[in-house]
Amino acid sequence: MACPSGGDDPMKALRIGNYNVAPVVEDVPTPDISPGEVLVRIKAASLNPLDVKLQRGFMHAFFPLAFPYILGTDLVGTVEYAGSDVNRWRKGDEVLARLDPTSGGAFAEFAVVRDDYLVSVPKKVSLEEAAGIPTAAGTAWQALFEVADLKRGQRVLVHAGAGGVGSFAIQFARSVGAHVIATASGTGIDIARRLGADQVIDYRSENFVNKVSDIDVVLDTIGGETQQRSFNVLRSGGYLLATSAPPDEALAKAHNVAASFVFHASDRSRLEKIVEAIDASSLKVLVDQKVSSLDLAQAFEHQASGRARGKIIVTFD
Numbered sequence: 001m002a003c004p005s006g007g008d009d010p011m012k013a014l015r016i017g018n019y020n021v022a023p024v025v026e027d028v029p030t031p032d033i034s035p036g037e038v039l040v041r042i043k044a045a046s047l048n049p050l051d052v053k054l055q056r057g058f059m060h061a062f063f064p065l066a067f068p069y070i071l072g073t074d075l076v077g078t079v080e081y082a083g084s085d086v087n088r089w090r091k092g093d094e095v096l097a098r099l100d101p102t103s104g105g106a107f108a109e110f111a112v113v114r115d116d117y118l119v120s121v122p123k124k125v126s127l128e129e130a131a132g133i134p135t136a137a138g139t140a141w142q143a144l145f146e147v148a149d150l151k152r153g154q155r156v157l158v159h160a161g162a163g164g165v166g167s168f169a170i171q172f173a174r175s176v177g178a179h180v181i182a183t184a185s186g187t188g189i190d191i192a193r194r195l196g197a198d199q200v201i202d203y204r205s206e207n208f209v210n211k212v213s214d215i216d217v218v219l220d221t222i223g224g225e226t227q228q229r230s231f232n233v234l235r236s237g238g239y240l241l242a243t244s245a246p247p248d249e250a251l252a253k254a255h256n257v258a259a260s261f262v263f264h265a266s267d268r269s270r271l272e273k274i275v276e277a278i279d280a281s282s283l284k285v286l287v288d289q290k291v292s293s294l295d296l297a298q299a300f301e302h303q304a305s306g307r308a309r310g311k312i313i314v315t316f317d
């Protein structure tokens with residue numbers, strides 16, 4: 001379906017032509033919409049480690065890409081054009097969405113978004129900060145509340161408390177009255193404390209296994225030996241939630257704990273609950289840096305470093 005901004009007008013977009021090639025900002029045609037879709041003028045988007053994994057081809061089995069591929073899943077913007085069968089949105093409405101990783105498209109001036117993926121932006125955080133919400137907050141929420149059913153009074157260990165997922169996980173866990181312990185290093189230690197962690201362990205100088213025990217839920221965003229050691233701090237019957245590497249089933253059995261790999265799936269109703277929770281509280285989006293779309297390629301490298309303190313936000317004004 002042709003729309004006023006679609007077709008021949010060029011837009012800037014961060015694309016890759018194949019796996020493992022550097023992303024490049026290029027002029028590409030502004031996309032057209034199909035029935036049930038909305039053209040969104042993007043104000044800001046956020047990076048995730050997933051973008052790096054997609055670019056490197058690590059996710060090919062789950063999310064095979066068709067090239068050229070415009071990177072980016074998390075965006076905020078305004079409705080530019082809503083298809084004739086779309087009734088919920090009007091031109092100018094401020095919207096938030098997570099795109100399917102296989103289609104991508106958030107690192108561009110415009111994106112085509114399915115109507116049923118769009119939610120209204122939160123009021124308590126800026127439009128730019130809101131771009132940091134969908135994948136990181138969605139994963140933390142899915143893990144803590146949908147997989148583990150975290151409750152008041154439970155003890156949770158959040159690895160990488162100053163990361164994208166960890167920064168939301170600390171706040172979500174605190175918001176239900178859990179006792180939160182986080183791992184971090186350097187400036188991340190103070191950040192994790194300020195986000196609400198009751199205890200922060202410097203993972204570079206201390207072995208968390210010697211500092212905590214009787215944990216009900218571990219959110220492991222690291223994998224490897226961090227995950228292996230995490231089994232030692234769980235109480236019998238506790239829960240290990242892994243986002244980076246599938247949990248070792250044999251170790252889970254040996255420690256008499258449950259363990260799941262949390263595979264974040266876009267879900268509008270979850271995103272709406274997160275927006276409600278943000279508007280009803282003092283939950284923050286931890287921002288590592290805001291960069292202009294002109295600096296997107298460097299921002300991508302920073303995300304790839306694994307050292308970000310929260311979300312890297314890319315603006316498109």
Ligand SMILES: NC(=O)c1ccc[n+]([C@@H]2O[C@H](COP(=O)([O-])OP(=O)(O)OC[C@H]3O[C@@H](n4cnc5c(N)ncnc54)[C@H](OP(=O)(O)O)[C@@H]3O)[C@@H](O)[C@H]2O)c1
Nearest residue numbers: 049139160162163164165185221243244262263264307308
């Ligand atoms: N399965 C899914 O659906 C799903 C969804 C979302 C994310 N993920 C995955 O989950 C992982 C985390 O995502 P994210 O967005 O939170 O990443 P991120 O924001 O890039 O995490 C960066 C943070 O990790 C910290 N960190 C690095 N190594 C650490 C260690 N050994 N112990 C404690 N902290 C450490 C860094 O702190 P320092 O600089 O102090 O080291 C940094 O603050 C990634 O692998 C991502 O791909 C998976």
